Amino acid sequence: MQAQQLQYDFFSEENAPKWRGLLVPSLTKVLSQVHPKLSSKEDALQYIEELILLLLSMLCQAQPRTVLDVEERVQKSFPHPIDKWAIADAQAAIEKRKRRNPLALPVDKIHPLLKEVLGYKIDHQVSVYIVAVLEYISADILKLAGNYVRNIRHYEISQQDIKVAMCADKVLMDMFHQDEEDISGFPLIDEEPSVSGEQMYYDLVKTFMAEVRQYLRDLNLIIKVFREPFVSNTKLFSHHNIFSRIVDIQELTVKLLGLIEDTVEMTDEGSPHPLVGSCFEDLAEELAFDPYESYAQDVLRTGFHDHFLSQLSKPGAAFYLQQLEEKSEDEEDKECLKQAITALLNLQSSMERICSKSLAKRRLSESACRFYSQQMKGKHLAIKKMNEIQKNIDGWEGKDIGQCCNEFIMEGTLTRVGAKHERHIFLFDGLMICCKSNHGQPRLPGSSAAEYRLKEKFFMRKVQINDKDDTGEYRHAFEIILKDGNSVVFAAKSAEEKSSWMAALISLQYRSTLERMLDLSLLQEEKEEQMRLPDPEVYRFAxxxxxxxxxxxxxxxxxxxxxxxxxxxxxxxxxxxxxxxxxxxxxxxxxxxxxxxxxxxxxxxxxxxxxxxxxxxxxxxxxxxxxxxxxxxxxxxxxxxxxxxxxxxxxxxxxxxxxxxxxxxxxxxxxxxxxxxxxxxxxxxxxxxxxxxxxxxxxxxxxxxxxxANGPSHNITFESSPPPIEWHISKPGQTETFDLMTLHPIEIARQLTLLESDFYRAVQPSELVGSVWTKEDKELNSPNLLRMIRHTTNLTLWFEKCIVETENLEERALVVTRIIEILQVFQELNNFNGVLEVVSAMNSSPVYRLDHTFEQIPSRQRKILEEAHELSEDHYKKYLAKLRSINPPCVPFFGIYLTNILKTEEGNPDFLKRHGKDLINFSKRRKVAEITGEIQQYQNQPYCLRVENDIRKFFENLNPMEDKMEKEFADYLFNKSLEIEPRNVRSLPRFPKKYSYPLKSPGVRPSIVRPGTMRHPTPLQNEPRKISYSRIPDSETESATSAPNSPRTPLTPPPASAASSSTDICSVFDSPQGPSSPLHSSRSPPNLSRPHSPPAIPPRQPTAKAYSPRYSLSERTSVSDPPESPPTLPPREPVRTPDVFSSSPLHLQPPPQGRKCELSQTFFPPSPFSPAPPQTPSPLGPRKHLSSPPLIPPDCDLLPGATGPPVPPRQSASQAIPKLPPKTYKREPVHTSIPRDSLPLLENANSS
CATH class of the missing domain: 1.20.870.10 (Son of sevenless (SoS) protein Chain: S domain 1)
Incomplete structure (x- = not known):
């Protein structure tokens, strides 16, 4: 079927992606309905999809607007009788649709696309009707191909199988190739050669069973399709006179097949093969095969069609019995087979005598073998035969016979009415070739010596066969009617020859239709005959x-x-x-x-x-x-x-x-x-x-x-080797020094991700159903889930404890910055559980209130934290969108699953009342299983990272609470928070340093990046931008430096010490920086030769030079000296009504009025609940001061002509920390610009 050219081309470059693969999953379901035990290759389903789209194109040519339009198109275009069956199925689908019984093919996806195909919107019911027609045809193709595949004893349908099966089916060929003159069928030469060697006993049994099943199907075809109309009209016909004892033969065949199947099924596993001799012996002794003799005598009377006899008279049973006797290894079985052969000798002789009187020798039995034996058995012999015939025909044009046909049927001489000479006819299953004999020697040297010359050929799928009565002009004739209405009449020499030709031609023409009629009859019979089941009192499942x-x-x-x-x-x-x-x-x-x-x-x-x-x-x-x-x-x-x-x-x-x-x-x-x-x-x-x-x-x-017994295996092979372990201050084996600030932030995040991934992947669905983790036996029923919950709690509390136990403000700011760096790596590893652990810690009461601490955090880190916090807003909307957009491995946040399960469990009853009885509410369990199924889909992919056992043990054994009770520990953390940052004070208490080692961060860029290894798994959707240290903004880069402690060096640590490292790999939560951003400034320090190492420590500059305009540091002596008196507060520029101060990024309340929110909207759209971020400064425009500026390190000179942002006072021996009223103190952006030519000095201050 070639659809005429439409305005809409299903296979164009523009439209093909919309349809490609749309039907393949549904076709798998259709296959499971028609052949549950067969599978299909992808190419086979794609080929059927192409055929269905061709069919859809043909249906849409009529521009249907109603169901009647589609039905009319089907009646005109589909061959009979498939048009009636397709219409019946489609009408049934419409009725079922009223009860919302969906089809296998996706109606909801096809319906909107049909609007684009037709150019107008059609009613949904019309779409259902069209899809039902398409589904019926797809099921018909798959059923036909499945039957073929089962006949050749395969279990998977390929594209080639579909083409082969369709080539032998006139109905489908007419439907899909009605306008094609020549169709390439299937290359027989590609098929595997048949096994012609000796077969073992068990192979013979299987072969015999396969042929008996096909023989039984043929008997059913005679009884269910042909005999049934005679039985229903007993006044007109005597079915016994016509069909004789065909029913007895069918019952005998069923009995024999059942005995053999039972024997094969019950054969002991230690036996080499089933012993089927007793099956034949028992039936032979009962004279059960005698109906064959009566049948042969009845049907061989004058006028009975030889075609029926050809199904029953082939001497196959004796042949198989002799082979079974020869191959049997069991003496008792041999004896049974001998007895069966002896008992059947008289019947065999009688059958041969009867058949020899009426049948041409072997011809019809050979024809029967061709039609009904295993099709693949003589495939290569068929190819050889076809090639020989083709070589013997002069003037052959077009594709080879073997590409159009599957089997050779018969040959003979017929007279074409109106022609002078006889025609030699070669009949194949796809072609009828008419030739004229070449008489005499070739006329010219080198010309063909073929025996026949081609006159005409007919494609069997394009002709109809019509019987002709004898007239004065011709006798024993039949007519071949072509598609264009022309016809050709052939006449045989005798009535017997005509019967042979008609039998073969009619069989070819109607075989597929008869097969469908048989399937329909068997299905209807199965529905009508209810299977008898055991008594429910004996078997309660009945x-x-x-x-x-x-x-x-x-x-x-x-x-x-x-x-x-x-x-x-x-x-x-x-x-x-x-x-x-x-x-x-x-x-x-x-x-x-x-x-x-x-x-x-x-x-x-x-x-x-x-x-x-x-x-x-x-x-x-x-x-x-x-x-x-x-x-x-x-x-x-x-x-x-x-x-x-x-x-x-x-x-x-x-x-x-x-x-x-x-x-x-x-x-x-x-x-x-x-x-x-x-x-x-x-x-x-x-x-x-x-x-x-x-x-x-x-x-x-x-x-x-x-x-x-062996324990869990961690031997996993990855495409690339995992990255090496990163170390910082603590080195391998120095477990007693492991801490937040001594371990590398990359490795902390990696090892925590590995640990949490193992915890997540270990959780079983049974640990969640019924909220068992909240019940009495939770330790027994939910061990893995509880282990993950406790780890998450301990890690969050550990982060909180690390922060509040760092009493020194500057050190505490660096601790928070380090935790945010860990969060960055969590993001890049898709460890959402880790990200929200950090967010939870920052949002806890003891940490959230530390406004002065968060004021010291660099703006970039604050922005990262703000964006991470947005994941949990609006019912985790952004988190869920991000989770579905990334590729595993990942560690989802488990809390949201537990919440959803609890809501489902508590919001739905366990039992439903029906007629006073409690029925288990399985829909509730299904909803819970959907949640656990989502959990499981992320449990299969491990991380390509290396476990460091010492670091892993350190985090496995975290115990921040020590011996304290939960409430006691919570009170301790909050009291500690109040101690380090009291309420309503302008001057914070001063505390000594806690750490004796430098707190400078190593950054979040791996120290060694080797080819073939990965920094981190690619985070979320995009690979992060690579930003070198030379492209970090001036205030953040330079503040990352650290100088040795001395009385002349301010001890306020640079609040953006991690900024340089934190921007090495942009988090996916960050916005891409444009060329106008300071991150992409072309001015970079020339002395940074290693892009993967931290910047060199710049030389110390006199401190007084930078800070003398505001504060005097000459009297400063030590860190621990208390401030003598508070200095004057620095001016606020410009002065206006103060906003509510909120330096923590975890506020859930709306931002104060008047605060600017210019956060990048590349990945996250602005949320009304998001805190205000700072404006990104640009080197080309006025340089605006950030809302919480990082402190400028002492070694950076301020230009005398540049008005810099206000600098908070430093601790010194003679000056006190200024008193900052909580929630009321807010610095405003400075609108004075820094001269453009001063920027290189700021950015390259370390080079001076």
């Missing part, structure tokens, strides 16, 4: 569904069409967990995650064992009476019961057990008796179909036991 035991979600179904359970009894939940009609992996996953909230593991195993042990239904009184008379009324029903109920249920019980031990083995670790019971149960399971499941479960158990 209780019928009712509102008292199960409730389904109204107007909701899963994408695969499976009903979703809302509530039910435990028995009904177990029944649906192992349902015989379909598998529901989502339900299995949800159930095993949540069942502990209503059922204990021991109870679940008991229920599964009970579900597995299925009794057979008891016979009724009528059945019992028939049994007493020697009949077997239940044999067929029992066979169906075992095949369609017992086996699926038992396999699904084992599947549940496999999922249980694979994903929830902790249940068995906590209860050794449970594992023993499961192993005993598995050991009792018998049957070949169950063996692979038993082996799989046993291997999983052994692997889990081994892992339990």
């Amino acid at each position: 209780e019928p569904d009712s509102e008292e035991n199960v409730v389904f979600e109204e107007n909701v179904q899963s994408k695969s069409g499976i009903p979703i359970i809302k509530a039910g009894t435990v028995t009904k939940l177990i029944e649906r967990l192992t349902y015989h009609m379909y598998a529901d992996p989502n339900f299995v996953r949800t159930f095993l995650t949540t069942y502990r909230s209503f059922c204990k593991p021991q109870e679940l195993l008991t229920l599964l064992m009970e579900r597995f042990d299925i009794p057979e239904p008891k016979p009724t009184e009528a059945d019992q009476f028939a049994i007493e008379n020697g009949d077997q009324p239940l044999s067929a029903e029992l066979k169906r019961f075992r095949k369609e109920y017992v086996q699926p249920v038992q396999l699904r019980v084992l599947n549940v057990c496999r999922h249980w031990v694979e994903h929830h083995f902790y249940d068995f670790e906590r209860d050794a008796e449970l594992l023993v019971r499961l192993e005993d149960f598995i050991a009792m399971v018998r049957g070949k179909a169950m063996r692979k499941w038993v082996e799989s479960i046993t291997k999983i158990i052994q692997r889990k036991k081994q892992a339990q």
